[in-house]
Amino acid sequence: MKYKIDHDYHIHSQLSLCSQHPEQTPARILKYAEERGLKKIVLTDHFWDDNAPGMPDAYRDVEYDPYGELPKLQSRGEKTARWYRMQNFAHISRALPLPKSDKVDFMFGAETELQYDLKLGVTREMIDKLDFVIIPTTHMHMEGLTLTEEQMSSAEGRAKAWIERLDGVLNMDLPFGKIGIAHLACDLIAKPRENFLRVMELLDQSEMERVFAKAAKVGVGIEINQYDFDVTEEELEIISRPFKIAKAQGCKFYLGSDAHSPDGFDTTERLFNRAIDTLGLTENDKFHIHD
Numbered sequence: 001m002k003y004k005i006d007h008d009y010h011i012h013s014q015l016s017l018c019s020q021h022p023e024q025t026p027a028r029i030l031k032y033a034e035e036r037g038l039k040k041i042v043l044t045d046h047f048w049d050d051n052a053p054g055m056p057d058a059y060r061d062v063e064y065d066p067y068g069e070l071p072k073l074q075s076r077g078e079k080t081a082r083w084y085r086m087q088n089f090a091h092i093s094r095a096l097p098l099p100k101s102d103k104v105d106f107m108f109g110a111e112t113e114l115q116y117d118l119k120l121g122v123t124r125e126m127i128d129k130l131d132f133v134i135i136p137t138t139h140m141h142m143e144g145l146t147l148t149e150e151q152m153s154s155a156e157g158r159a160k161a162w163i164e165r166l167d168g169v170l171n172m173d174l175p176f177g178k179i180g181i182a183h184l185a186c187d188l189i190a191k192p193r194e195n196f197l198r199v200m201e202l203l204d205q206s207e208m209e210r211v212f213a214k215a216a217k218v219g220v221g222i223e224i225n226q227y228d229f230d231v232t233e234e235e236l237e238i239i240s241r242p243f244k245i246a247k248a249q250g251c252k253f254y255l256g257s258d259a260h261s262p263d264g265f266d267t268t269e270r271l272f273n274r275a276i277d278t279l280g281l282t283e284n285d286k287f288h289i290h291d
Helices: 026-035 076-084 089-097 124-129 156-169 193-202 205-218 234-248 268-279
Strands: 006-009 040-043 105-110 133-136 178-180 222-227 253-258
Touching: 006 178, 006 222, 026 040, 026 105, 156 178, 156 193, 156 205, 178 253, 193 234, 205 234, 222 234, 222 268, 234 253, 234 268, 253 268
Parallel strands: 006 040, 006 253, 040 105, 133 178, 178 222, 222 253
Antiparallel strands: none
């Protein structure tokens, strides 16, 4: 049976600092799910756990002020670290309690971060408290936080980091039944567009087969992000290659709109179906969140 669009496990509310859209509320998100006939959705605002290792001590006592100016800091990495530090549990839990529905299971999760040294921005204790945790391995635009200057310096370095970061997560002791790997073909991998496509072309076939075999074994969810498939016909073969390899290795997939505003819900059906058709996904390929 063809893969059904019955869930969305990657949605941001106005609490994500890259959103702050006044209409992107939990109530509006639930309305989207009800209108589309979705059975399960997860709120996954950007999040950094106060108790996670690696955050510079200078940012541990930062007060959240969504309209305040960030001070002039020494590096872009420090600015990004501070941006994440603002989005702690006290902040994202302002969405609770989530609105309820007889038709939709509305779960509370988060999108954390993976640092260049493969430390997560969330502790195991916090993961156990959340319904679902998304780990983005392809946020490669944050020099000093997610990638080193050396890793960022070439397409080859970024392609190598793509493998190493995914492999690093899969080697962790995590409850993979409630872990998702976000947007494998996110264009934040490199700018401009031609550089991004070059990195995707450089991904080593055998290395992808190795890491996705490991992903299938541990049971992690692989995200079908709508924006990964918002590409030209010419780009589709390049973009879909990692997903096809993941499928061949037995990985399971979930859908994520990655919506930051109500407009982000307008394209989900078209782009999810494009991904499903391109990859030939069936219900047997579906990832289900479980403890």
